[in-house]
Amino acid sequence: MIVSALLTSVGINLGLCVLFFALYSVLRKQPCNLKVYAPRLVAEGRAGQRSHFNIEALLPSAGWVRRAWQPSEDELLNSCGLDGVVFNRIFIFSLRVFSVAAIIGIFVLLPVNYLGDHLRDIDFSDLPNKSLDLFTISNVKDSSNWLWVHFSAAYFITGVVCYLLYAEYKYISNKRIAHFSSSKPQPHHFSILVRDIPSHGRSSLSDTVETFFMDYHPSDYLASTVVCRTSKLRGLITDTENLYRRITHLKSIPSSSQNQSHTGFLGLFRKNGDLMGHYAKKLEDLEQNVRLEQSDISAGREVAPAAFVCFRSRYGAAKALHIRQSTNPTEWVTEHAPEPHDVYWPFFSTSFTQRWISKLVVVVASVLLIVLFLLVVAFVQGLTYLEQLEALLPFLKNILKITVVSQIVTGYLPSLLLHLVASLVPPIMKLFSAMQGYIAISEIEKSACNKMLLFTIWFLFFANVLTGSVTSQFQIFLDPKTIPERLAVAVPAQASFFIAYVVTSWTSLSWELNRTIAFIGDLISRRCSKTNDDDFQIPSIPYHSEIPRVLLFGLLGFTYFLLAPLILPFILVFFCFGYIIYRNQLLNVYQPKYDTGGRFWPIVHNATIFSLILMQIIAVGIFGVKKLPLASSLILPLPVLTLLFNDYCRKRFLPIFHDFSAETLIKKDREDRNDPAMEEFFDKLVTAYRDPALMPIRHSTNSNDHSSPLLSKV
């Protein structure tokens, strides 16, 4: 790629960004879009509904930036939970790191690269047609002493990153402890999940649980809720809800047609009335079935060998959690209890064989996904080399000769395609994780986040860097000695592709800001049907797709820091945009679905360490390729030191993210001891872990009371 192509790409993307930002600020002000752009505020009743027309509402403004910037971290914590804060800290951390990196990169490394070895006359003529390779390390001559600048930069940036990582880990783990200490009593602090409860023929499962815990934890045990298999019931409830939705939909059609046209749709009308009666009858039957099934389950006929056990103190729950309960290690297995609304109930319904089969299915599906995605990547890579594309599709030859088209195709299209396809993967990964058998939605998303991270690093980075077949990609790992050298050759070659990728990502950020898909969906649904206005859902932020996406740019920044420092300012712009946009979305759009207490941070930390190590390995290779073996050897202690640092962090901070210490728990218990509100809390705790499927269904009373009005209305 030449400089002018890059500039075209930057121009297009900056233009699009400004356009999208302006569009957002206008759309955001329209009262009809409030549910798309500020669903949280609407739900919390904080959105001022302006009814009168205002010319100001049609002019773009930057007020939203100010409003997203202003809130302090404590306000963010109150509004989005610790997970929101952690997500925000990723941007702060990245901004700090890449500010330092960009300063070194642009003011030290870039001039060294550009000047090469022979301090030639600085020649800026014909800059637009110069290759971007002039700004990369490949422009420096072999065994040049200028490479020691890169060497020092590698040590310096590792030191800076490790210091910042340590500070951030410490900051977040302190936040986590403080968050716990200041939290109100919550059911999941006092509960554990017990699985594989052995069944005795004579007594019921709930009696078995009660006897066991009363025997071994007499002073701590409070109550237990046996988990039921509710897959059948769940199916019935879904049917009921679908039917109910159809009835309300039917109800809405005649009223609208009455309003719009008074001409005789009477034939259809009467038919509609008949259908309505038929549906109402069916709904009543279904609800009867649901109630029967519910009472069946409540009678204890369909129980899974699992129970949520609640204790009188947090320390009591911790004791039961950490000490193996039963002599047989496969019985009475204890686990952390998730928050009540975070429990993934369908999981308990599946049998052991089903779970085993699901796992196999996940493996097969992953393989298919890999193959599918490799084909896409191969195609995208073809686009960056126009000749290949021309050979493949000869009829495009003439079109591709037009400069603008070729610049768009090489500079913009490939990364746009990658962005698009990559956006399809997160839901699939989440599905895979759900099939693996996690008991909490947060756990599923955490696992999906790890999967996505692997996927992102492998397919967006390595697959693009290591061109060639899958087997040749894997073969690189079978010959570990050559990895640094092969990476040192392959990674710089893709510098221009990744610079273009980073630049395109700005636009994808403004898509996020505009919530394009949600906006279009809302538009269509408003045109097509007048559904009930109260019936809208507040989305939650999909951490499992957003965190890996952000971390990828960190990876790119680190790996290209030495090789092509030109990428750094673009990455810095990405993080600036991201910081503002995600703060805005966290405050206005997304509502937290669960609170892991910042347990996503270790993933971020590990990914950053991985990126650092990758940078160092590439540095080893680069100095080898550039025939500076001394530097190549002297850089070897760096990954070792980084791993030692990581090991220390694992020991020092990671346990805090798994569970709280006896010290913390006992202190918190003592605080509560004299709190009169605790009795009330314990009363609620007893029923906190009831399966929502066993709650009386909503439409039941609704349809019982109003079944005649519903029909009479028609």
Next chain:
Amino acid sequence: MIVSALLTSVGINLGLCVLFFALYSVLRKQPCNLKVYAPRLVAEGRAGQRSHFNIEALLPSAGWVRRAWQPSEDELLNSCGLDGVVFNRIFIFSLRVFSVAAIIGIFVLLPVNYLGDHLRDIDFSDLPNKSLDLFTISNVKDSSNWLWVHFSAAYFITGVVCYLLYAEYKYISNKRIAHFSSSKPQPHHFSILVRDIPSHGRSSLSDTVETFFMDYHPSDYLASTVVCRTSKLRGLITDTENLYRRITHLKSIPSSSQNQSHTGFLGLFRKNGDLMGHYAKKLEDLEQNVRLEQSDISAGREVAPAAFVCFRSRYGAAKALHIRQSTNPTEWVTEHAPEPHDVYWPFFSTSFTQRWISKLVVVVASVLLIVLFLLVVAFVQGLTYLEQLEALLPFLKNILKITVVSQIVTGYLPSLLLHLVASLVPPIMKLFSAMQGYIAISEIEKSACNKMLLFTIWFLFFANVLTGSVTSQFQIFLDPKTIPERLAVAVPAQASFFIAYVVTSWTSLSWELNRTIAFIGDLISRRCSKTNDDDFQIPSIPYHSEIPRVLLFGLLGFTYFLLAPLILPFILVFFCFGYIIYRNQLLNVYQPKYDTGGRFWPIVHNATIFSLILMQIIAVGIFGVKKLPLASSLILPLPVLTLLFNDYCRKRFLPIFHDFSAETLIKKDREDRNDPAMEEFFDKLVTAYRDPALMPIRHSTNSNDHSSPLLSKV
């Protein structure tokens, strides 16, 4: 190797075994050897000292076999602890497995191998000069259908081994729980080791510990013993003991010379007296120093940031052990407390930097050991190929032409050399483990056992199988697809070497029975000096060297089960001999030094699973090499099933070997609650973990009281 060479080797070794057994039965009866052959009985006063001469004592007999055979497992448990029982179970398990294997091997596989494909006339003529290869799988023709017999045998033996492994694991874990349940209260059940105690400038370490545990475990906490740095004191005590030993030695010389010769050694005599006085003075000074240092340490000036904390109940100790104590995970780190006499005190004296350096030293030393041993193995391998040896050392050409010599050199010498060199390794491995920083002698030996196992498998098996340089050996693992095939070619080629190795091992077992080195040592010391008869040490069994040695024969049995079933009867003989000999030694010679409660079994289990998998991988390769691809593919599920089985065992049994469940602990605590002896136990518990270096030294009173008699005697 040809059949006659094998027979020569079997003959030599059987002859040597019978000779050694007879020698043992005679030597064992001599009262003067009782301390070598039955130190336990002597120490326990159970050895009947016959003073009158008896002709029977000079005739070999088999009474010792009966006496070793008779005791039941409960008697063994009482006498040798659960570890002794586990060691004995290794032989029982192996005997069971290899009885089945030998029956299949000899009566099914061996005929199939010998007959090859073409049911030729069975031809036993000239058997002694036939190659052993006739009995291996290499004699079966390619893609012969007879190979399906081997295929079925692989499935059958895996099933049998897994069943027996499961039964054994279950048996031993039940034994472990029963052993715990029936045990008397023991200090290490009630204690934990706390490390990295943060120091507060104002209060002493013991106060800090006391405050912390009184605060968070008020109902359970009993007492704590701060660990002191006693390296200096330990040095002083060693000096004192050496000096004391020299004095007693000096004391013994004149008295003996007085008895033996009354001629005038007066000049030397007086000199001796002077020396004696000098030493006695020095001893007194040293002891004064020791006492000063002890009081210094007791005053709390030299404390390590660690303490043994004792609790009022086992469950109380478990709570403190399993729940992280401090908010900062690197402080108040808790660990299982070892038995008081099992604590490895020198470890606490080393500083963090020293431990770090030791670890580096261990790494470097391991590398050196590997290089050294590879040289030895290369030399030994050369011996099995006489031509190579002749080329290397041409002057041996004539000697090697003598049949007996060449048979001894190829059949006997290589394995004897290997045995000898391998016996040098265990002490080195133990030293390495001690440097790694384990706090208990049992942990050191367990770690050394694992190291030895790796070493044994790698150097005695793989290094012999995969001839060639180290790098080429490691390269096999870089190309995982070819591993089965390369092993399938390399392993059968070494069959005769390993058959010879197994046969030689019989003799090494009778060395163990005769305690050759200890016997010679005793003989020399008795000749040279008349040391005090009461001053002898009862040895403990070195599990870290014996367990890997025994397991190697299991590995050989499994890997050669399909390839060269001829090895199986020899292995069976080894295990028979081993069973009797080690039972005899456990009952008469070795005294348990510690009681891990059978924690060596998981090592045995894992090693057996590894051997099975290796057998299956080789089977995959063999069927590939023999051009029976269907069998090669159909055997693939076998390792997967074996690994699944292992995974189940890990979940089902392994936790039992780590710690006891709440159920077990609470039951045991309740039993003790009404025991009046508990108060007395708690009184003892408070001082159980005092560093032995801080105890008043033995010679102190000794020399104080007797210093004048000591001199006056002279």
